[in-house]
Amino acid sequence: NxxxxxxxxxxxxxxxxxxxxxxxxxxxxxxxxxxxxKWTNKQRVLVFGSRGMSFRDRHLMDDIRSLLPHSKxxxxxxxxxxxxxxxxxxxxxxxxxxxxxxxxxxKDLYMWVSNVPQGPSVKxxxxxxxxxxxxKMTGNCxxxxxxxxxxxxxxxxxxxxxxxxxxxxxxxxPNHHPKSQxxxxxxxxxxxxxxxxxxxxxxxxxxDGKLSEIGPRFVLDPIKVFDSSFGGITFWENxxxxxxxxxxxxxxxxxxxxYIKKVHQKEGFKRRAPKEPYRGDPTNEIFQTKPPExxxxxxxxxxxxxxx
Amino acid sequence: REDLWPKLSRDQFFGEKKDIIADxxxxxxxxxxxxxxxxxxxxxDYSDINDQELSEDDSDVxxxxxxxxxxxxxxxxxxxxxxIKDYKNDIGGLKQKLSEFHLPLxxxxxxxxxxxxxxxxxxLDVELVEHxxxxxxxxxxxxxxxxxxxxxxxxxxxxxxxxxxQAQAAAMAGLQRLDELGLPGLRPDDYFAQMAKSDEHMQxxxxxLIQKQIGQQISERVRKIREIKKFGKKVQVEVEQRKHKExxxxxxxxxxxxxxxxxxxxxxxxxxxxxxxxTTNGTTSKTTKQKKNKRTMKDRKFGFGxxxxxxxxxxxRSHAQSHSLPASTKHGVLKNKNRNRKNKxxxxxxxxxxxxxx
Numbered sequence: 064n065x066x067x068x069x070x071x072x073x074x075x076x077x078x079x080x081x082x083x084x085x086x087x088x089x090x091x092x093x094x095x096x097x098x099x100x101k102w103t104n105k106q107r108v109l110v111f112g113s114r115g116m117s118f119r120d121r122h123l124m125d126d127i128r129s130l131l132p133h134s135k136x137x138x139x140x141x142x143x144x145x146x147x148x149x150x151x152x153x154x155x156x157x158x159x160x161x162x163x164x165x166x167x168x169x170k171d172l173y174m175w176v177s178n179v180p181q182g183p184s185v186k187x188x189x190x191x192x193x194x195x196x197x198x199k200m201t202g203n204c205x206x207x208x209x210x211x212x213x214x215x216x217x218x219x220x221x222x223x224x225x226x227x228x229x230x231x232x233x234x235x236x237p238n239h240h241p242k243s244q245x246x247x248x249x250x251x252x253x254x255x256x257x258x259x260x261x262x263x264x265x266x267x268x269x270x271d272g273k274l275s276e277i278g279p280r281f282v283l284d285p286i287k288v289f290d291s292s293f294g295g296i297t298f299w300e301n302x303x304x305x306x307x308x309x310x311x312x313x314x315x316x317x318x319x320x321x322y323i324k325k326v327h328q329k330e331g332f333k334r335r336a337p338k339e340p341y342r343g344d345p346t347n348e349i350f351q352t353k354p355p356e357x358x359x360x361x362x363x364x365x366x367x368x369x370x371x
Numbered sequence: 372r373e374d375l376w377p378k379l380s381r382d383q384f385f386g387e388k389k390d391i392i393a394d395x396x397x398x399x400x401x402x403x404x405x406x407x408x409x410x411x412x413x414x415x416d417y418s419d420i421n422d423q424e425l426s427e428d429d430s431d432v433x434x435x436x437x438x439x440x441x442x443x444x445x446x447x448x449x450x451x452x453x454x455i456k457d458y459k460n461d462i463g464g465l466k467q468k469l470s471e472f473h474l475p476l477x478x479x480x481x482x483x484x485x486x487x488x489x490x491x492x493x494x495l496d497v498e499l500v501e502h503x504x505x506x507x508x509x510x511x512x513x514x515x516x517x518x519x520x521x522x523x524x525x526x527x528x529x530x531x532x533x534x535x536x537q538a539q540a541a542a543m544a545g546l547q548r549l550d551e552l553g554l555p556g557l558r559p560d561d562y563f564a565q566m567a568k569s570d571e572h573m574q575x576x577x578x579x580l581i582q583k584q585i586g587q588q589i590s591e592r593v594r595k596i597r598e599i600k601k602f603g604k605k606v607q608v609e610v611e612q613r614k615h616k617e618x619x620x621x622x623x624x625x626x627x628x629x630x631x632x633x634x635x636x637x638x639x640x641x642x643x644x645x646x647x648x649x650t651t652n653g654t655t656s657k658t659t660k661q662k663k664n665k666r667t668m669k670d671r672k673f674g675f676g677x678x679x680x681x682x683x684x685x686x687x688r689s690h691a692q693s694h695s696l697p698a699s700t701k702h703g704v705l706k707n708k709n710r711n712r713k714n715k716x717x718x719x720x721x722x723x724x725x726x727x728x729x
Contacts, residue, residue: 254533277567
């Protein structure tokens with residue numbers, strides 16, 4: 064912990080803020096570790112992913128790990144292993160929350176957020192993910208500072224409120240956590256728009272409320288809310304969720320219909336096309352006459368009345 | 372066919388259907404079965420209706436009924452399986468689970484805030500409008516049917532504004548609550564600790580921002596120079612044209628003078644100075660000409676002691692001047708051609724080329 068501090072805090076005036084006393088730089092290993100009585104809300108989040116994640120997904124996972132000082136990393140999980148294994152891994156690491164990333168077909172990224180021993184779990188599809196390293200994200204915050212969690216008032220419905228509680232417990236840094244830093248200089252935003260959860264992370268620049276975007280931004284499309292961790296009965300299914308495979312299939316079908324229609328058209332024409340040329344009815348020509356103006360030399364005789 | 376239908380009064384039609392059907396069936400010619408969808412009891416009147424019902428498929432009667440109702444349309448109707456997906460929404464279960472795992476901690480432990488977005492600040496509103504205008508300007512040239520409501524870029528901007536305002540509202544409320552609790556809020560400027568993004572990364576970000584700024588400034592300057600050049604070019608062209616015009620006019624006037632005209636060589640004096648002097652002067656050409664005429668007249672009258680008072684009054688010259696007929700003046704001009712000349716007499720053409728022999 065102490066090695067990670069780059070520069071020490073300079074507390075010049077006592078009247079401005081009273082910071083907790085800094086721990087000494089060197090400590091004797093025989094000394095028992097001092098208990099931290101103030102840290103009561105013990106949340107530990109296991110953040111890891113499956114094998115086969117792309118670089119962008121990995122960076123996103125790393126960003127979340129850096130945002131959450133109460134997180135614990137873990138090695139990649141084999142995809143063929145069952146999801147219930149995660150409960151055991153979390154139990155071994157003494158974590159009571161878990162954020163698990165899964166990449167399918169190298170295209171879609173899914174995220175599980177679950178309260179590990181008995182609690183509910185939610186599966187999301189992550190869309191439009193941007194990491195902290197993008198140069199358009201100009202803000203910066205203390206590593207491990209406790210963020211404000213801002214929720215849309217639309218989080219009142221029962222399924223949204225379960226997700227809200229999960230987010231508060233997993234994304235919110237516990238008070239007096241040993242790795243946390245004292246000030247509050249960033250805010251995590253969860254908004255509901257178009258039946259999806261939009262996540263943003265802003266740095267608070269001043270008292271007047273000016274913000275600058277720091278951190279990862281992504282859109283969570285909830286799929287199902289389960290009763291127990293990584294399984295169990297489904298409490299809620301999202302009726303607006305469309306499987307990405309289905310979407311891709313529909314997209315391809317739109318292009319295919321053009322070809323299929325052309326084939327049908329050709330077939331139909333073959334069937335309908337007459338085999339013989341159209342032969343006119345000879346009786347139609349009986350009453351066809353030329354007007355006298357258009358009559359040629361021999362036909363003119365018809366119209367010339369011979370006076371007998 | 373309307374003539375086959377029984378002629379019923381309104382009461383009969385809307386009254387009890389039982390009797391109507393019986394009456395109607397008697398009136399209709401044989402072979403035409405009058406089927407009424409609701410009157411089940413009337414079917415008992417017919418002898419073979421039971422056999423019919425037992426032998427036939429119920430679906431036939433059902434389809435007939437559906438057709439009479441208007442649910443089925445003529446043509447080939449195919450039965451298809453309707454897949455009704457039942458989406459689970461166990462509200463009771465959700466609420467129970469929530470109560471089970473919810474942690475009733477004081478606010479300082481959770482730091483969660485549920486607030487609607489903050490009101491739109493005027494500067495943000497201005498930015499939004501500007502963005503819309505910029506997008507319109509950019510896209511109107513490319514595709515004709517471009518609407519700002521469907522533009523994804525502008526909608527994205529509006530969405531981000533919404534999230535920004537929500538975060539703003541939460542930040543202000545959170546800092547206020549911390550202040551009430553007496554806890555430190557924002558990070559002070561002299562507090563240095565490990566940040567989420569490294570210093571090198573922040574330098575990269577800063578460099579990119581500066582480059583963008585410089586790029587914008589350069590493009591602005593280039594645009595301004597282009598505009599000034601355009602304007603300068605316009606002015607230059609104007610000046611040239613005016614010069615050419617003056618030259619042309621001058622030559623025309625000289626030609627006229629050579630061929631004979633009233634005004635002698637006053638137009639030479641009328642020649643205006645260079646453009647700059649002219650533009651700075653501000654007076655019109657007409658007034659200067661008038662002034663010049665006045666001056667020359669006065670010079671003639673009073674300059675260098677003025678005209679001699681008792682000069683001959685009825686000379687050939689005064690006679691010529693008084694009659695301002697075009698024909699006489701022509702002659703008058705010819706006669707007095709060398710009036711104002713220094714050396715009166717014929718001057719040989721060719722000038723200095725022909726040297727007089729001394």
